Amino acid sequence: MAKRKLNRRQQWRIEKIQAEKRDRAQRRNAELETLVADDLGDEQTGTITAHFGQQVGVESADGESMRCHFRATLEQLVVGDRVIWQPPKSEGLGVVEAIEPRHTVLKRPDMYGNLKPVAANVEQMLVVFAPLPTPSSALLDRYLVAAELSDIPATLVLNKADLIDEELRPFIDDMKALYQRLGYPVLEVSAHDSLGLAPLQEALVGKTSVFVGQSGVGKSSLVNAVLPEADLQVGDLSASSGLGQHTTVTARLFHLPTGGELIDSPGIREFGLWHISEDELLHGYRELSDLAGHCKFRNCSHRNEPGCALIMAAESGEISEERLANFYQIADTLDEDGRERYS
Numbered sequence: 072m073a074k075r076k077l078n079r080r081q082q083w084r085i086e087k088i089q090a091e092k093r094d095r096a097q098r099r100n101a102e103l104e105t106l107v108a109d110d111l112g113d114e115q116t117g118t119i120t121a122h123f124g125q126q127v128g129v130e131s132a133d134g135e136s137m138r139c140h141f142r143a144t145l146e147q148l149v150v151g152d153r154v155i156w157q158p159p160k161s162e163g164l165g166v167v168e169a170i171e172p173r174h175t176v177l178k179r180p181d182m183y184g185n186l187k188p189v190a191a192n193v194e195q196m197l198v199v200f201a202p203l204p205t206p207s208s209a210l211l212d213r214y215l216v217a218a219e220l221s222d223i224p225a226t227l228v229l230n231k232a233d234l235i236d237e238e239l240r241p242f243i244d245d246m247k248a249l250y251q252r253l254g255y256p257v258l259e260v261s262a263h264d265s266l267g268l269a270p271l272q273e274a275l276v277g278k279t280s281v282f283v284g285q286s287g288v289g290k291s292s293l294v295n296a297v298l299p300e301a302d303l304q305v306g307d308l309s310a311s312s313g314l315g316q317h318t319t320v321t322a323r324l325f326h327l328p329t330g331g332e333l334i335d336s337p338g339i340r341e342f343g344l345w346h347i348s349e350d351e352l353l354h355g356y357r358e359l360s361d362l363a364g365h366c367k368f369r370n371c372s373h374r375n376e377p378g379c380a381l382i383m384a385a386e387s388g389e390i391s392e393e394r395l396a397n398f399y400q401i402a403d404t405l406d407e408d409g410r411e412r413y414s
């Protein structure tokens with residue numbers, strides 16, 4: 072696609088904005104340089120617990136929270152990042168100096184369509200579904216593929232168990248079995264009558280988790296059920312804000328009373344599949360990924376070729392036809408650039 076030609080005035084404006092941005096960054100770094108070694112304490116490790124535009128919330132190894140500036144040369148910091156930082160000696164803000172390598176990273180597109188990190192070091196994705204809104208394996212697959220491609224283990228959480236009557240039970244059990252056969256743990260809970268909450272809390276212990284899933288399945292209700300004091304913690308940190316328009320909090324890290332952390336934000340709850348190719352999609356289906364190298368033709372499209380290992384496995388019942396059909400359905404929504412089309 073040809074780039075839109077900018078007229079001189081537009082170009083001048085863009086250059087002006089960029090120069091202003093450079094100036095701001097330089098000023099900010101200069102300000103930071105004035106926080107000389109005398110004003111800052113020893114370097115130590117910490118975790119990013121919140122992001123406020125020009126500042127971040129950092130938690131020290133012994134659990135103290137503090138607002139910090141960060142060096143303008145750092146790449147985008149996100150909640151869950153492990154960092155090296157220096158606290159202030161007396162008053163003021165600390166400074167984040169460096170980011171430790173990330174084990175995992177969740178990304179989503181910004182308003183220009185570029186993938187940006189939103190959370191780091193997530194260790195478990197809890198994919199929530201419910202009898203209502205009516206669950207679909209195609210939708211669950213999308214979250215599971217995203218988890219596989221991010222290298223984050225996924226657990227399915229069937230919420231609103233109180234709504235499962237005798238008539239619905241076989242359908243729900245089939246769905247649970249489909250995923251259990253693939254090795255995904257499935258927990259059955261009800262945020263409303265606290266059914267099954269203990270196993271859920273147990274699954275959260277000692278890990279950094281996120282809840283994801285379709286709107287209305289009860290993610291907020293589950294967060295509140297496992298994290299009664301979430302509101303209190305939110306109030307704590309933002310009280311001292313006083314920042315301008317860039318105060319939007321993108322995500323937040325909470326400690327669970329039972330141990331473990333929860334990273335939560337609307338952006339993460341809607342975490343989905345972005346900008347992937349059909350080949351990547353295939354590798355997000357763990358059982359298809361195992362078979363893909365075994366087709367008769369190396370360039371098999373897995374649609375109608377003789378000797379396609381995927382088709383044969385579905386026909387023999389070795390893998391689920393439903394999952395293969397979902398794979399085709401999602402693959403058809405990816406355009407040639409591997410970008411997902413949204414209407």
Ligand SMILES: Nc1nc2c(ncn2[C@@H]2O[C@H](COP(=O)(O)OP(=O)(O)OP(=O)(O)O)[C@@H](O)[C@H]2O)c(=O)[nH]1
Pocket residue numbers: 230231232233234260261262263264284285286287288289290291292293340
């Ligand atoms: N019967 C029943 N209803 C529930 C349960 N958990 C949540 N709900 C209801 O389901 C609706 C949606 O719950 P939310 O927690 O807002 O769902 P959500 O997934 O966070 O939705 P979004 O914020 O739109 O993503 C609310 O009316 C809840 O009261 C449950 O265990 N049983």
Ligand SMILES: [Zn+2]
Pocket residue numbers: 366371372373374376378379380381382
């Ligand atoms: Zn094939």
